[in-house]
Amino acid sequence: MACVFCDIVAGTVEADVVLETPSLLAFLDQRPVFEGHVLLIPRAHVPTLPDLPAELRDPFLAAAQRLARAVVAGLGAQGSFVAMNNTVSQSVPHLHLHVVPRTKGDGLRGFFWPRRRYADGERAAVAARLREALASLD
Template sequence: MDCVFCRIVAGDLPAATVLDEPDLVAFLDARPVFKGHVLLVPRQHVVTLPDLPAGLRDPFLETAQRLARAVVDGLGAQGSFMAMNNTVSQSVPHLHLHVVPRTKGDGLRGFFWPRTRYADGEAEEYAGRLRQALS
């Protein structure tokens, strides 16, 4: 299995999992724009949004809505930025939606995505806060 997201979904690679459901998984981006930056992926290997089976469209969007609320409720963000690349600039060829916590004045401008890192144990703390907000 060459797809890094398929390997995360299968449990072969570690990730700070935020949501684990029958058709969808969400986990923290290893190189977040801001701490709490979540990636939502279908379990099934799907490369782009046009490839997403019709039966997953509504669950995918509903879960995106839940994650948008969770970054506000669980992390104290004022809102979120959500983005998805299809082929061009898609770093992993597996459909994924970025849910990035936002706060006014956080410095994110346009499509320049600065990246940060988590300190030891910090990713799991953020994932836990998001899991709690989702429950």
């Protein structure tokens, strides 16, 4: 199956690259939320964050930190919004992290997720299920 991000890595699709390492690539989003919206990807095809090889975790996060600092230093942003989707709402099935420059009053409203309260005892039960799942992943 064709992957536009793999094509960017291969050089067959043009992109405005802002950061290159042997294992990572960052480039401007073609449809940015704000000017300077960057996408960070592993050069190897990795579908989602859970699929990211252990040896890429630290370099990936370090590059994200550098990009978050760069949008402030280079573009005059006051901060950034850093996010990624895994499968659901993932427009390209290749791991990509968004670094979006932010300025107070920029109009970005964030996420409008419905909120709810836990029923009595429910929160502890959910936490226990997550701890159990984490333990089984170790």
